[in-house]
Amino acid sequence: MPVRVGFVGLGNMGWPMAHNLAAAGYPLTVRDSDPERQASFAEEHQCIAAVGPRDFADVTLVVTMLPDDRAVQAAVLHWNSGIASALAPGSVVVDMSSSNPEGTKQLGAQLAALGVHLVDAPVSGGVTRAEAGTLTLMIGGGDEDAIARVQPALEVIGERLFRTGPLGSGHAMKALNNFVGGATYAVVVEALVVGQRFGLDPRTMIDVMNASTGRSFNTEYVFKEHVLTGAYATGFALGLLAKDVAIAADLAETADVDAPLVQLVSRRWADAAGDLGPQTDHSEAHKHWWPGRLDQDSPG
DSSP states (O other): OOOOEEEEOOSTTHHHHHHHHHHTTOOEEEEOSSHHHHHHHHHHHTOEEOSSGGGGTTOSEEEEOOSSHHHHHIIIIIGGGOGGGGSOTTOEEEEOSOOOHHHHHHHHHHHHTTTOEEEEOOEESHHHHHHHTOEEEEEEOSOHHHHHHHHHHHHHHEEEEEEEESTTHHHHHHHHHHHHHHHHHHHHHHHHHHHHHTTOOHHHHHHHHHTSTTOOHIIIIIIIIIITTTOOOOSOBHHHHHHHHHHHHHHHHHTTOOOHHHHHHHHHHHHHHHHHOTTSBGGGTHHHHOOSOOSTTOOO
């Protein structure tokens, strides 16, 4: 029988990820800061809704899918003495959140003192791939046995699993990937605005980019499916992307790398999140930088 999995964080991404584990036969104990959401998931999937850390006593694998490393530490170490206090030695916590690598390493040391292993395995691919179980995972950790033990569960959640290096490397990779994605979004916005002023149709511009060297995840999905349609429903919050790019900027500064682009992109996303609100879908960021519409009906 599959091991019982504790799943913490049932947001836009966490819900379908936990659903796929339940569908694969994993018994679940779930926790979410929203009691109604937690109860709804538990009822739908016939699993245990945790009311305290002791509900995780028979869990050997805990997955966290939370906004950042501070939220992870709060759940694992501080929520009524912390989930980790109820785990047996040898248990594994897999943090799939977009956490700061330095916070991850600190948490790893704190859990090691309790005999609990930490693996960082952030994800990429958005809600659609979370629902399909085809996410990309970036796996960091120092204990190969612990990683091997949790890999079957991770393979339910993701399609492509990359081993990135020691603890924290997965979260570093996620931040840098999201920096590239955030920078690309900003570049596409500027190109569309310039093109509009010149009389080009933004939809035609996106089609040309997707058939040419300007093609990217942003042009193929974010702009084509969400910005130009006005859907703005990628499921990824503006504040989370701003946070990830800020982590990438901090990494560059800590590594003493001259990286002016990451600093500029970080400021751009921070400004957009401050203006539009952190819960706004990230695909709406252009409304802060260029308030006009970016669709074919725009007068340019």
